[in-house]
Amino acid sequence: MNNYVQVTKLTKSYDGMEKPLFNGLSFSLDDSAVISGVSGSGKSTLLQIIAGLDSSDSGEIKILGKDITKINKEDLNQFRKNYLGFVYQFHHLLNDFTAVENVMLPLQVNGMSHAESYIAAKKIINEVGLGDRLNHFPNQLSGGERQRIAICRAIIHKPKLIFADEPTGNLDKKNSQLVMQLLFKLVKVNGIKIILVTHDQSILKKFKNRFLIIDGKLKKC
Numbered sequence: 001m002n003n004y005v006q007v008t009k010l011t012k013s014y015d016g017m018e019k020p021l022f023n024g025l026s027f028s029l030d031d032s033a034v035i036s037g038v039s040g041s042g043k044s045t046l047l048q049i050i051a052g053l054d055s056s057d058s059g060e061i062k063i064l065g066k067d068i069t070k071i072n073k074e075d076l077n078q079f080r081k082n083y084l085g086f087v088y089q090f091h092h093l094l095n096d097f098t099a100v101e102n103v104m105l106p107l108q109v110n111g112m113s114h115a116e117s118y119i120a121a122k123k124i125i126n127e128v129g130l131g132d133r134l135n136h137f138p139n140q141l142s143g144g145e146r147q148r149i150a151i152c153r154a155i156i157h158k159p160k161l162i163f164a165d166e167p168t169g170n171l172d173k174k175n176s177q178l179v180m181q182l183l184f185k186l187v188k189v190n191g192i193k194i195i196l197v198t199h200d201q202s203i204l205k206k207f208k209n210r211f212l213i214i215d216g217k218l219k220k221c
């Protein structure tokens with residue numbers, strides 16, 4: 001697959017905006033990439049749109065070769081469950097589920113048995129150093145621990161592409177480094193591409209493919 005992401009003439013406005021957030025944005029990505037830009041420039045919106053979590057007004061959005069604007073909701077959900085993962089700034093873990101149950105979910109929705117998904121979730125949680133936190137609920141974990149669990153959940157089903165929206169935006173420097181190291185390691189070991197939004201210069205430097213969103217356009221930098 002040459003182009004993981006191919007966006008053509010994307011437009012998007014929210015009600016009440018003076019001018020569209022995106023008005024004919026086109027770009028393609030053939031490798032992992034990092035995106036930065038000032039607050040309100042549209043980073044989260046763009047990530048949500050290309051991850052199939054928000055809709056565009058018009059344009060073509062091909063992810064792993066599939067135009068996600070032309071498939072029905074059910075097929076889009078299936079596509080996301082099979083091939084995509086998402087990590088948010090705030091973990092978005094389910095509070096009524098334990099760490100291991102949260103990580104098992106993407107496997108279970110893909111049809112894996114409870115026993116098998118438990119074994120796989122336990123293994124990856126061990127790998128991120130949280131083997132003694134399996135049965136903790138999210139509110140019993142620290143911010144850094146929650147993000148490590150959220151990363152496990154985004155990666156457990158071995159997606160081809162993961163999106164991460166300021167995954168360390170809420171963490172101190174030490175935890176931020178730990179979380180990023182884990183994220184990079186898991187992505188590399190499993191051959192997953194990542195599209196990451198961050199303001200952190202030390203993380204930006206780790207990517208060859210760097211983009212700035214400015215005035216609704218992506219500029220290589």
Ligand SMILES: Nc1ncnc2c1ncn2[C@@H]1O[C@H](COP(=O)(O)OP(=O)(O)OP(=O)(O)O)[C@@H](O)[C@H]1O
Pocket residue numbers: 014015021037038039040041042043044045046
């Ligand atoms: N659901 C929504 N309804 C209306 N306006 C929205 C909605 N979501 C985002 N916006 C607006 O779209 C613009 C882009 O928002 P977005 O969250 O994509 O910015 P961002 O670059 O991720 O900012 P930050 O760095 O603060 O996270 C902002 O002006 C925001 O107010």
Ligand SMILES: [Mg+2]
Pocket residue numbers: 043044045165
């Ligand atoms: Mg944002």
